[in-house]
Structures are given as structure tokens and as C-alpha cells.
Amino acid sequence: MPHPGHPDVAPYAARRRAALSARFRGTAVVVPAGVLRPRANDTDYPFRASSAFTWLTGETAADAVLVMAPRGDTHETTLYVREFAQPGDIAYFTSRIHGAVWVGNVPSVADTEAALRVRTRPLDALEHDLGPWRDSDAAVLTGVDGGVDALLPRGSRERLAEAIDDLRLVKDEWEIERLRHACDITTRGFTDVARELPAVVGRPVRGERWLEGTFWRRARLEGNEVGYTSIVGSGRHATTLHWWRNHGRVEPGTLLLADMGAETDALYTADVTRTMPVDGAWSPAQLKVYRAVHEAQTAGIAEVKAGADFLAAHRAATWVLAEHLHAWGILPVTPEVSCDPDPERPGAGMHRRHTLHGTSHMLGIDVHDCAQARSENYRDGTLAAGYVLTVEPGLYFQVNDRTVPAELRGIGVRIEDDVVVTDGDPLVLSASLPSDPDGVIAWMREAQATPAVP
Known part of the structure; x- marks a missing residue:
């Protein structure tokens, strides 16, 4: 054979x-x-x-x-x-x-x-x-x-x-092509999910599970498997960082947060997150949060370049989120205070109540790649051409959090893309999947207007 x-x-x-x-x-x-x-x-x-x-x-x-x-x-x-x-x-x-x-x-x-x-x-x-x-x-x-x-x-x-x-840590051109292929499969899988959304919205079924299976079908058709357990959370489930149960209904008027990646037959995986309004239209509160996260991600991706600190993308994205939280009256201290790296400073880190996680990790043959690398080459190091990492800021407002306006409670938004470090501009491997709010709506409409094909 x-x-x-x-x-x-x-x-x-x-x-x-x-x-x-x-x-x-x-x-x-x-x-x-x-x-x-x-x-x-x-x-x-x-x-x-x-x-x-x-x-x-x-x-x-x-x-x-x-x-x-x-x-x-x-x-x-x-x-x-x-x-x-x-x-x-x-x-x-x-x-x-x-x-x-x-x-x-x-x-x-x-x-x-x-x-x-x-x-x-x-x-x-x-x-x-x-x-x-x-x-x-x-x-x-x-x-x-x-x-x-x-x-x-x-x-x-x-x-x-x-x-x-x-x-x-440094991917050769063969590996980058495998990751590009993983992102292409993942884009088609997300499109399958967007296409099937109307079939589960408002129905008394485990719609999250159906959409998880929809993506899995594409991953198995074109690759080896999913690269990690898919996160498919609608409504309040989007505020749970690692919502893996995926057993909820998809109710009208909510957001769907889907964090999914296809693994190729060569075992390289994508890791992409998109958040979308299940009805195909943003509410004012949803759009407000989404725009803030999208702005943060744009700032983070701009910092992905050879010679930059690994944490530069995180600092840039977090600053933008802290600015919005402060402007909305949610963060009681300024971004300068909340983003101060000194954990002993009063007020430092207060934004983390709503941002929860870091912005980036390495990506490759593992979804959290190169975990055993020396910290001076990874978290505490500088980026080199050939590194591949995610940029994935988010905002999460728990349904029972009385420190935030009522219209924001139960909203969770994360946007994640896979980015190659080059000697020039960052290369976004998952760029074919729209992330700006208008592009997301147009993509959903196009997907739902076309038939599913293997």
C-alpha cells in the first residue's frame, strides 16, 4: 500500500x-x-x-x-x-x-x-x-x-x-503551507456553520452541538480531525472561556462564539474564532462590544513583526480594550493604571475581569505549540520571521455581573486569527474569513444563499 x-x-x-x-x-x-x-x-x-x-x-x-x-x-x-x-x-x-x-x-x-x-x-x-x-x-x-x-x-x-x-518555533515554508491549508479548511467549515445557523435558531434542540458537528464534518472531509475540542457557545455560553459542552440551544437575538480549527492530515492545525449574530444583524450593544474587540485585534496584529516582543500584541490589544471599558464607565481606573505591569500597583489588572485571557500563543503542529520551549525564546522573547501565533482578544460580560450595564450582560465576543511573522507586514493565514462587523454580516448572507457542497 x-x-x-x-x-x-x-x-x-x-x-x-x-x-x-x-x-x-x-x-x-x-x-x-x-x-x-x-x-x-x-x-x-x-x-x-x-x-x-x-x-x-x-x-x-x-x-x-x-x-x-x-x-x-x-x-x-x-x-x-x-x-x-x-x-x-x-x-x-x-x-x-x-x-x-x-x-x-x-x-x-x-x-x-x-x-x-x-x-x-x-x-x-x-x-x-x-x-x-x-x-x-x-x-x-x-x-x-x-x-x-x-x-x-x-x-x-x-x-x-x-x-x-x-x-x-520557526516554521519552514512546508509547515506554513500546511497551516495555510488548515486555515482554508477551517474557513470552509465556518461557512458551513453560518449556512446552517437558520436551521437551529429558536428550535428546541441542542443547536450548539449541531453546529459543532457541522464543522467536524468539514474537518474530517478535508483533513484529519478537528485540532482541538471545538467551542461553540451561544448567548451566555459565549462568556465561558472554554465552553466545550456545546449542548445549548441557539436562541434568537443572541451571539454565537465559535472557536474551531481543522487539523490537516499532516497534523498541522488552525485555531480561529469568530463571533456572529445568529439572526444576521447586530444589536446596538452587540455591535458596540464587537467593534471594540475588532479594534483591539487590529492593534494586536499590527505588532506581530520580527524583532517585536512576543507580548507586544497582547499589550496593544489589552490597551484598546481597557480604553473602551474605561470610556463605558465599567473600568474604574485609567488604562495606564489597569495595564501597569506591576501587579502591586493599586488598580493594576482590573480589566482582566472582562478580558480574562492572554492574546496570543504559538501555533503549528499543536494548537498551543512549542509549550516546552525556553521562556526566553517564547513568552519572554522576541518574534522572528517564521513564528506563527494567534491574535485573539475578547470581552466577556457575565450574565450576573452587576458592575456592567444590563444591556451588556451575557455578551461574549472573541475574534481570533492565525498570523505568520515576516520581515515585513504580518501575514494573516485566516484572512479569507471576514472579521470586520459589516464583512461578517455579508459573509453570513452569502453563505446562507448558497447550497452546501462537499
Whole structure:
């Protein structure tokens, strides 16, 4: 069976391994894909390979292991993959996990080597081949595959995980194209949701769940899955930051906040949020809040440029939100006071009652990408060309918050886009999905006037 991996990933994966090799001269490096996890009894959760493994190989198969054996100043790379039972082997019929009759034909060792252009051996050879490093301080991505951990009991994860995530901060052109593709799928999924909104508004059904399923269908049709649990909150549910239950009705006159992203077959994900009036028209209060958030996001995106602080987008967006909250009489202190970085200053941080969260995080093969990178390269560092991050300010007014005007209670608005850092202007990968208030309404009308197509 032909290997499902992207045929053009091999040279990029090889360069990534070379960069990692330079950081671990003389040390064995072992990165497993992971194993199937039981959901119940003899059923398993859908498998997703560890992000570091796929980034270094382009492979997504369960049980596979990447080994980089030290050879002088460099490493010899070998990928170990499971050989599935084929005709002539009794397990071909009897093994629900490793029999081709049960799971479908799978690529052979030779297929994998040809597609990924990396030396590949059967997984059965792994234990023997790791023997020379059993008692060494190997760099191992532990906690992913218990069998691998047992073969290298002195293996250490921390330095390896940090190094990989440091390297993953800068995306190569192949990765940026995968993220662009994820955003394109996501745009079509959002359009599907807008198209089906009228079918659930005002009906006594779990409309949020229906819309979640609508987006999931597009993600599965054109990609691998959703990149994270979709947030689909209407009305007061939009004010809950991580509203994942999605079991509410969609009532007339409310806003729908949808935070969703499609994951490609190469496992790169988008992360996009749009807020829209379910009836296709903004109320004055909704529009007031939406315009403030849109202005904040515009200010934040403008700060996404090489050499800027990672937190520059957050500071710019938060300042705009604080200005509006103060002008509306909600924030009792000035933006200068509320946005002061000194947490001990009286009044500092008061805006957070309504803004709740940070403005940005890295994005890539994980939705919250590069989480193990050193803080001086991420949160406390400066942006470099090739970084990809979200810009997602929001305002949330709880339904029982008597410190805000009654007409704002129960309104939640977030706008999120995926942005590439360049040496010039920021590149917004999700720009095809409108975010200005008039553009949102026009997009909804266009979507609802056209039939759904696969």
C-alpha cells in the first residue's frame, strides 16, 4: 500500500533532524510516536502521533520510533515501524490490532523508507538495536511509549523536549503551507456553520452541538480531525472561556462564539474564532462590544513583526480594550493604571475581569505549540520571521455581573486569527474569513444563499 505521508516532506524533516543532531552530539536521541490508548475494553481512542515525532519524520503511525544514533559529530537515523501481518500469517485474520484484514492494508517497511527517505527497519529490531545505549544517558522523549522507556531506563526527557520545541518555533515554508491549508479548511467549515445557523435558531434542540458537528464534518472531509475540542457557545455560553459542552440551544437575538480549527492530515492545525449574530444583524450593544474587540485585534496584529516582543500584541490589544471599558464607565481606573505591569500597583489588572485571557500563543503542529520551549525564546522573547501565533482578544460580560450595564450582560465576543511573522507586514493565514462587523454580516448572507457542497 502506498505510504500516506506527504512525498515532499522528506527534505524538510531531514533538515530538522540535522538541527537537532547538532544539539546532541555524542548522545543517542530517541523519539517515539506513541501507542494506542484504550477507551474501553477492546476499543481504542483514535491515534495521533506525538507532535515531535511527526515533525522529525513526517510519519504518523502508532508504535513507530525514531532513533538517532551518535556517529562522531553527527547521527545515523533509523525509523522503526511495525510490520503488520500479511497473507500467509495467521494473525492476518486473527489480530484485531495488527492484522491487515482487520485494519486494512498498511505500508510496508520498504514503502515507508521510500516515501520518507529515511532508513527504516522493523519494530521487532528496536530492542536489540537500542542495546548499546541501555545504560547511557540517552535523550528520550519519555512518557510517550512505556515500552521504549523500559528499554532506556536512564533516558531523560527535559532537555530533548525543550530543544525540539525551541527548534519548532520557526516554521519552514512546508509547515506554513500546511497551516495555510488548515486555515482554508477551517474557513470552509465556518461557512458551513453560518449556512446552517437558520436551521437551529429558536428550535428546541441542542443547536450548539449541531453546529459543532457541522464543522467536524468539514474537518474530517478535508483533513484529519478537528485540532482541538471545538467551542461553540451561544448567548451566555459565549462568556465561558472554554465552553466545550456545546449542548445549548441557539436562541434568537443572541451571539454565537465559535472557536474551531481543522487539523490537516499532516497534523498541522488552525485555531480561529469568530463571533456572529445568529439572526444576521447586530444589536446596538452587540455591535458596540464587537467593534471594540475588532479594534483591539487590529492593534494586536499590527505588532506581530520580527524583532517585536512576543507580548507586544497582547499589550496593544489589552490597551484598546481597557480604553473602551474605561470610556463605558465599567473600568474604574485609567488604562495606564489597569495595564501597569506591576501587579502591586493599586488598580493594576482590573480589566482582566472582562478580558480574562492572554492574546496570543504559538501555533503549528499543536494548537498551543512549542509549550516546552525556553521562556526566553517564547513568552519572554522576541518574534522572528517564521513564528506563527494567534491574535485573539475578547470581552466577556457575565450574565450576573452587576458592575456592567444590563444591556451588556451575557455578551461574549472573541475574534481570533492565525498570523505568520515576516520581515515585513504580518501575514494573516485566516484572512479569507471576514472579521470586520459589516464583512461578517455579508459573509453570513452569502453563505446562507448558497447550497452546501462537499
